[in-house]
Amino acid sequence: MSxxxxxxxxxxxxxxxxxxxxxxxxxxxxERLVEHVPADAKTIIATGQQWFWTFEHEDGTKExxxxxxxxGKAYKFEVVSTDVNHSFNIxxxxxxIDAIPGRVNTVWFAPDKVGEHxxxxxxxxxxxxxxMRGTLYVTxxxx
Amino acid sequence: xxxxxxxxxxxxxxxxxxxxxxxxxxVCLIGGIIFxxxxxxxxxxxxxxxxxxxxxVDHSGPAEATxxxxxxxxxxxxxxxxxxxxxxxLKDEPGVNPTIEMSVGDKxxxxxxxxxxxxxxxxVTKDTEGFAGIIPGSEIAAPTNxxxxxxxxxxxxxxxxxxxxxxxCTVPGHRDQGMVGEIVVSGSSGPAVAAAPTGVSHEFELDFxxxxxxxxxxxxxxxxxxxxxxxxxxNSGDEVTITTNNAxxxxxxxxVVSNPDDFNSVIFxxxxxxxTNxxxxxxxxxxxxxxxxxxxxxxxCTVPGHALQGMIGEFIVx
Amino acid sequence: xTLELQKPRPIWQIMFSTHHTDVGLLYLISSLTFLFLGxxxxxxxxxxxxxxxxxxxxxxxxxxxxxxxxGTTLIFLFIIPFASAVGNYYVPIMVRYKDMAxxxxxxxxxxxxxxxxxxxxxxxxxxxxxxxxxxxxxSAPGPAADMWIFGLxxxxxxxxxxxxxxxxxxxxxxxxxxxxxxxxLLAWSFLxxxxxxxxxxxxxxxxxxxxxxxxxxxxxxxxxxxxxxxxSYAHLFWFTFHPExxxxxxxxxxxxxxxxxxxSRKPIYSYNSGIFAFVMLSIVGFSSWAHHMYATGMxxxxxxxxxxxxxxxxxxxxxxxxxxxATMWNARIRxxxxxxxxxxxxALFFSAGAGGVVNSxxxxxxxxxxxxxxxxHFHLFVMGTIAFGSIGFLYYxxxxxxxxxxxxxxxxxxxxxxxxxTVLVFFTQHVLGLYGMPRRIYDYPPIPEWIAMNQIASxxxxxxxxxxxxxxxxxxxxxxxxxxxxxxxxFGLGGKYYYPFEAKNPSH
Numbered sequence: 001m002s003x004x005x006x007x008x009x010x011x012x013x014x015x016x017x018x019x020x021x022x023x024x025x026x027x028x029x030x031e032r033l034v035e036h037v038p039a040d041a042k043t044i045i046a047t048g049q050q051w052f053w054t055f056e057h058e059d060g061t062k063e064x065x066x067x068x069x070x071x072g073k074a075y076k077f078e079v080v081s082t083d084v085n086h087s088f089n090i091x092x093x094x095x096x097i098d099a100i101p102g103r104v105n106t107v108w109f110a111p112d113k114v115g116e117h118x119x120x121x122x123x124x125x126x127x128x129x130x131x132m133r134g135t136l137y138v139t140x141x142x143x
Numbered sequence: 144x145x146x147x148x149x150x151x152x153x154x155x156x157x158x159x160x161x162x163x164x165x166x167x168x169x170v171c172l173i174g175g176i177i178f179x180x181x182x183x184x185x186x187x188x189x190x191x192x193x194x195x196x197x198x199x200v201d202h203s204g205p206a207e208a209t210x211x212x213x214x215x216x217x218x219x220x221x222x223x224x225x226x227x228x229x230x231x232x233l234k235d236e237p238g239v240n241p242t243i244e245m246s247v248g249d250k251x252x253x254x255x256x257x258x259x260x261x262x263x264x265x266x267v268t269k270d271t272e273g274f275a276g277i278i279p280g281s282e283i284a285a286p287t288n289x290x291x292x293x294x295x296x297x298x299x300x301x302x303x304x305x306x307x308x309x310x311x312c313t314v315p316g317h318r319d320q321g322m323v324g325e326i327v328v329s330g331s332s333g334p335a336v337a338a339a340p341t342g343v344s345h346e347f348e349l350d351f352x353x354x355x356x357x358x359x360x361x362x363x364x365x366x367x368x369x370x371x372x373x374x375x376x377x378n379s380g381d382e383v384t385i386t387t388n389n390a391x392x393x394x395x396x397x398x399v400v401s402n403p404d405d406f407n408s409v410i411f412x413x414x415x416x417x418x419t420n421x422x423x424x425x426x427x428x429x430x431x432x433x434x435x436x437x438x439x440x441x442x443x444c445t446v447p448g449h450a451l452q453g454m455i456g457e458f459i460v461x
Numbered sequence: 462x463t464l465e466l467q468k469p470r471p472i473w474q475i476m477f478s479t480h481h482t483d484v485g486l487l488y489l490i491s492s493l494t495f496l497f498l499g500x501x502x503x504x505x506x507x508x509x510x511x512x513x514x515x516x517x518x519x520x521x522x523x524x525x526x527x528x529x530x531x532g533t534t535l536i537f538l539f540i541i542p543f544a545s546a547v548g549n550y551y552v553p554i555m556v557r558y559k560d561m562a563x564x565x566x567x568x569x570x571x572x573x574x575x576x577x578x579x580x581x582x583x584x585x586x587x588x589x590x591x592x593x594x595x596x597x598x599x600s601a602p603g604p605a606a607d608m609w610i611f612g613l614x615x616x617x618x619x620x621x622x623x624x625x626x627x628x629x630x631x632x633x634x635x636x637x638x639x640x641x642x643x644x645x646l647l648a649w650s651f652l653x654x655x656x657x658x659x660x661x662x663x664x665x666x667x668x669x670x671x672x673x674x675x676x677x678x679x680x681x682x683x684x685x686x687x688x689x690x691x692x693s694y695a696h697l698f699w700f701t702f703h704p705e706x707x708x709x710x711x712x713x714x715x716x717x718x719x720x721x722x723x724x725s726r727k728p729i730y731s732y733n734s735g736i737f738a739f740v741m742l743s744i745v746g747f748s749s750w751a752h753h754m755y756a757t758g759m760x761x762x763x764x765x766x767x768x769x770x771x772x773x774x775x776x777x778x779x780x781x782x783x784x785x786x787a788t789m790w791n792a793r794i795r796x797x798x799x800x801x802x803x804x805x806x807x808a809l810f811f812s813a814g815a816g817g818v819v820n821s822x823x824x825x826x827x828x829x830x831x832x833x834x835x836x837x838h839f840h841l842f843v844m845g846t847i848a849f850g851s852i853g854f855l856y857y858x859x860x861x862x863x864x865x866x867x868x869x870x871x872x873x874x875x876x877x878x879x880x881x882x883t884v885l886v887f888f889t890q891h892v893l894g895l896y897g898m899p900r901r902i903y904d905y906p907p908i909p910e911w912i913a914m915n916q917i918a919s920x921x922x923x924x925x926x927x928x929x930x931x932x933x934x935x936x937x938x939x940x941x942x943x944x945x946x947x948x949x950x951x952f953g954l955g956g957k958y959y960y961p962f963e964a965k966n967p968s969h
Contacts, residue, residue: 102685195678
């Protein structure tokens with residue numbers, strides 16, 4: 001049924017495979033860098049529950065619905081949930097990790113500019129998932 | 144490949160298409176009626192595993208209301224940033240999450256309305272945290288089928304044993320965000336029944352007074368001074384006469400109430416004047432009544448807000 | 462071969478028939494009904510999201526129920542049954558056999574669909590079409606959730622029975638003079654997708670049963686409070702449903718393999734590549750499921766493995782695109798309605814795949830996961846490729862099923878409006894996702910860019926809605942009163958590339 005030469009198809013498939021290999025390699029390298037948590041990152045426990053976020057800093061300070069961090073410092077979130085799946089997301093800093101009851105997931109970031117950003121839940125968790133939001137305040141360092 | 148199809152070929156006719164459509168439409172209509180009329184039913188029950196996880200179900204079940212009936216109006220409120228949720232008033236405002244005091248055997252009738260913009264539901268539980276263990280009969284709506292803004296409902300709670308109960312919004316998380324209030328149930332040994340008239344009489348005189356800045360109101364003396372809001376203790380069945388004088392510059396009225404937050408819950412027929420027809424400055428009034436069932440009650444100025452501003456004292460019947 | 466007789470045939474005869482053309486017709490009518498029902502829900506969703514705040518839906522519970530049933534209906538009650546309709550109609554013809562291998566089982570498999578549909582629609586559960594625990598166990602109210610679970614169980618059984626039927630018919634009942642390398646690519650597509658179903662669906666059937674016992678409190682597979690792990694459900698679910706998306710797309714590509722060569726009046730560029738690509742896709746499709754779970758906290762190695770598995774499937778899909786484009790190259794193409802739909806479908810398939818490569822790259826997925834990017838991406842597949850291919854094939858089948866021609870102008874209007882609408886909705890949603898709007902939300906904060914893009918998407922959806930109304934009118938009117946078609950060559954293509962359309966229905 002194919003009485004003609006196939007070389008255009010072979011070349012095309014080779015190009016596609018090369019492209020996919022390149023995407024894969026770049027992604028692998030980027031993810032490797034992204035997952036390396038700096039040693040001096042301060043830990044913040046982020047707890048998701050229906051339908052709000054609470055945060056606990058290393059020094060015991062607790063915040064509900066708001067998170068205050070300082071510019072230029074690295075923070076490591078330990079994300080937990082008390083009821084159903086949620087997903088902790090600070091979109092502007094591409095912070096995203098699921099909050100799964102029964103386990104602790106980790107993600108880190110280092111904000112580099114003073115400002116306010118939205119925290120949202122990115123995993124369907126029921127009635128008020130749409131409003132399970134918070135605010136991240138990045139402030140100048142106090143010391 | 145070509146067939147002699149003019150004879151074998153059968154096509155449909157408009158009439159048949161029309162009939163099929165009519166049947167399908169009929170099925171859709173009947174289905175639609177069933178569907179829309181039962182929309183809420185299908186999401187009305189929580190999964191069975193919840194009761195398995197909660198362990199055994201609950202303490203309560205006194206069933207009978209042998210005491211007084213208290214009416215409690217509650218409304219769900221949210222702060223503008225939706226961070227704090229409360230009953231009746233915003234956080235830190237007076238009247239927020241009112242504490243209800245009652246005795247064993249009393250019944251509270253809750254009238255709850257959703258004055259917020261989100262969804263809420265109501266129930267009474269003995270658990271100190273969480274939203275489980277709701278006492279049957281006290282629930283209004285449910286997290287899966289909540290009260291929408293503007294909607295309201297009623298339920299009741301009869302205290303079977305002493306202790307602290309909590310009335311909460313049963314939507315998960317709302318209690319933690321502030322929608323919880325206490326119900327303090329004090330014991331009574333045996334059913335609280337009014338004793339027969341004892342023939343003993345008491346007379347009390349109470350003055351309505353106000354602070355200069357009108358921020359603080361009280362009976363007899365301002366807070367911190369001696370004699371402020373005196374505690375009255377009588378025995379069940381005693382005859383009590385209370386004379387009140389309006390020594391302030393505003394209007395007041397009087398009553399012994401079962402629920403200090405509800406100026407309408409006047410008991411024992413003890414009212415002097417009323418918020419709608421109060422005592423003017425300098426006027427006096429008095430009332431005589433028989434003390435009823437034992438318990439801890441309060442006497443207040445029944446003008447709305449005055450009890451909250453301090454015009455309240457304990458009226459204990461033993 | 463056609464809908465009705467001049468000597469009228471009672472409806473009960475069609476309903477209880479086991480002949481493959483009648484069962485095919487039943488699947489067709491049922492799937493189209495659910496297309497319109499599920500599509501109306503989509504219009505409701507887009508109307509609600511036109512602006513922040515409540516538009517036409519009063520509360521978020523209703524909204525959650527609507528999008529759950531929208532997804533469940535269109536996947537399980539439209540796409541799969543529509544493919545079954547086409548398969549039932551054509552597979553026996555393509556392998557030169559008199560009927561499916563098990564005609565009674567075939568009819569039973571169909572009749573499971575209406576009760577399952579009723580269970581799903583009556584309950585209207587709210588836990589999304591994934592039914593992820595712990596929400597679906599401890600938080601989703603019943604009996605809606607349990608009805609959904611039962612409905613899907615029934616649909617799963619129906620799918621597996623249908624798949625068994627196809628596999629046996631194609632492999633064992635084909636004409637003795639026909640080798641497996643000679644059956645049309647549409648038949649190959651049914652063979653591939655049926656084999657995937659047989660391997661993949663039992664996993665989900667197990668997961669559904671576990672979900673049900675967890676809801677009853679009898680077990681704790683996925684409930685952390687009872688010692689279980691919610692992520693194991695995600696693995697079981699996606700192990701089935703990633704291959705399942707290939708089950709959805711492969712028949713539609715097969716349908717395009719019928720349409721494109723025919724309307725290009727040229728044989729397919731490479732029949733063997735088509736077979737190879739179908740088989741590769743079916744196998745490699747099983748190696749990529751956890752790319753849906755990048756955010757659940759998997760280790761770096763796990764994520765890498767699944768990224769490689771995902772990227773490995775791309776060349777196979779790309780081969781199909783090449784095949785189609787190479788077939789159309791230098792051909793005398795007749796752009797009738799079916800061809801327009803097929804070509805539009807290929808273009809959108811390519812865009813969907815390109816966007817998918819972004820998702821598969823681990824760090825990029827953290828930007829797009831569970832946002833409207835994903836919604837746009839998968840809708841370009843299910844609407845842009847599968848629905849377009851299916852609808853195009855429906856136009857193509859129309860003269861053979863009814864003996865009449867549909868109105869060509871209206872068919873083309875339907876295509877143009879749908880294409881514009883699809884691009885407006887789903888391309889915009891990719892950008893909306895990059896701006897951070899999460900999925901499955903009833904309301905959103907009044908961010909100006911979000912509002913603007915939601916409005917564009919809603920307008921696109923309304924355009925699709927209008928086009929579907931045109932479609933419905935065309936189909937109904939033409940079925941009853943359309944111009945009589947020349948069944949040898951209804952599209953006037955020259956008739957050189959057909960295989961005979963003969964199906965002897967014993968009831969006729």
